[in-house]
Amino acid sequence: MITVQKVKKIFSTKNGEVTAVNDINIDINKGEIFGVIGYSGAGKSTLIRMLNGLEIPTSGKIHVAGKEISSIKGAELRKARQGIGMIFQHFNLLWSRTVRENISFPLEIAGVPKQQRRKKVDELIKLVGLDGREEAYPSQLSGGQKQRVGIARALANDPQVLLCDEATSALDPQTTDSILDLLVDINKRLGLTIVLITHEMHVIRKICHRVAVMENGQVVEMGSVLDVFRKPQEKITKRFVRQLTEPEDTHETVQQLLNMYPSGRLVKITFIGGSAEQPIITDLIRNYSLSVNIIQGNISQTQNGSYGTLFIHVDGEEEEINKGLTYLQKQQEIELEVMKADA
Numbered sequence: 001m002i003t004v005q006k007v008k009k010i011f012s013t014k015n016g017e018v019t020a021v022n023d024i025n026i027d028i029n030k031g032e033i034f035g036v037i038g039y040s041g042a043g044k045s046t047l048i049r050m051l052n053g054l055e056i057p058t059s060g061k062i063h064v065a066g067k068e069i070s071s072i073k074g075a076e077l078r079k080a081r082q083g084i085g086m087i088f089q090h091f092n093l094l095w096s097r098t099v100r101e102n103i104s105f106p107l108e109i110a111g112v113p114k115q116q117r118r119k120k121v122d123e124l125i126k127l128v129g130l131d132g133r134e135e136a137y138p139s140q141l142s143g144g145q146k147q148r149v150g151i152a153r154a155l156a157n158d159p160q161v162l163l164c165d166e167a168t169s170a171l172d173p174q175t176t177d178s179i180l181d182l183l184v185d186i187n188k189r190l191g192l193t194i195v196l197i198t199h200e201m202h203v204i205r206k207i208c209h210r211v212a213v214m215e216n217g218q219v220v221e222m223g224s225v226l227d228v229f230r231k232p233q234e235k236i237t238k239r240f241v242r243q244l245t246e247p248e249d250t251h252e253t254v255q256q257l258l259n260m261y262p263s264g265r266l267v268k269i270t271f272i273g274g275s276a277e278q279p280i281i282t283d284l285i286r287n288y289s290l291s292v293n294i295i296q297g298n299i300s301q302t303q304n305g306s307y308g309t310l311f312i313h314v315d316g317e318e319e320e321i322n323k324g325l326t327y328l329q330k331q332q333e334i335e336l337e338v339m340k341a342d343a
């Protein structure tokens with residue numbers, strides 16, 4: 001559905017050239033929810049703006065829904081853009097227009113007759129759950145409702161692709177979750193391809209199938225969300241994954257525990273997919289002469305299955321400990337890390 005081939009974007013500024021996007025290659029499949037994560041300045045906005053022709057690459061090619069978006073101009077580009085919806089962090093609604101009029105706006109521009117417009121807007125209002133709020137103005141809506149208007153407006157021309165630019169960054173956690181649920185629902189119902197950029201791993205974890213991690217204009221890591229969670233390769237990816245799996249105080253706690261328990265091992269187990277439901281801790285206690293103390297754990301769901309981490313302290317005879325750890329290591333879909341004290 002979307003291909004980004006060797007794309008570079010260089011901005012010329014007073015202080016010289018800035019390479020915002022540096023040689024990126026990405027293929028996004030039809031019906032996929034694809035996330036791009038990175039810190040501020042990584043190049044995410046520039047990349048997503050190139051996907052709908054708001055920026056033109058300095059070099060390289062971008063195809064979206066069969067059109068080479070990076071090379072077309074004028075009326076052809078405007079037409080192609082109708083097939084690409086976009087939602088924004090600050091909603092970008094028209095404040096003097098009602099909910100109904102905001103959603104109707106892109107249909108007016110596309111020259112859709114009045115009656116057809118009304119029917120389509122009614123459908124969209126239902127789809128995003130804004131029944132009863134049709135005549136309200138944006139200033140009378142909550143943040144979540146404003147983003148629902150943004151989503152309905154973006155879907156007005158039946159796009160094949162929806163781009164989301166930090167679409168939940170201005171919302172509280174509960175509202176963020178309800179908007180993310182709506183995006184998953186729309187993705188399933190309409191088969192829409194969704195590309196989102198974010199700096200929050202929670203957003204990636206909750207709704208994306210695949211993720212690309214951006215740093216300094218480059219994609220430094222890319223893969224299915226579960227794979228990236230299981231084995232993050234780059235330092236920056238590990239930092240993002242830790243946002244979810246280890247509360248901020250965990251590092252300190254681990255160091256304290258290592259001092260408290262000089263014998264045995266402190267082990268971090270990462271569970272992926274089906275293994276999260278297997279009774280491996282029970283097996284460990286039953287089959288080996290070990291004492292196992294559970295210190296901290298959490299589990300969460302991704303679009304590709306469950307994912308969790310567990311910190312345990314294992315103690316006993318040295319030989320038994322080694323046997324027990326070997327047993328754990330042999331389990332598929334489990335990653336094992338023996339924690340060590342800071343040097």
Ligand SMILES: Nc1ncnc2c1ncn2[C@@H]1O[C@H](COP(=O)(O)OP(=O)(O)OP(=O)(O)O)[C@@H](O)[C@H]1O
Binds near residue numbers: 011012013041
């Ligand atoms: N129009 C522009 N002119 C000059 N430099 C720009 C322009 N747009 C972006 N940049 C620069 O390109 C780099 C990447 O910016 P970009 O906004 O794409 O990053 P980002 O990951 O989206 O960060 P943020 O979340 O802060 O927007 C930054 O160094 C930025 O200053």
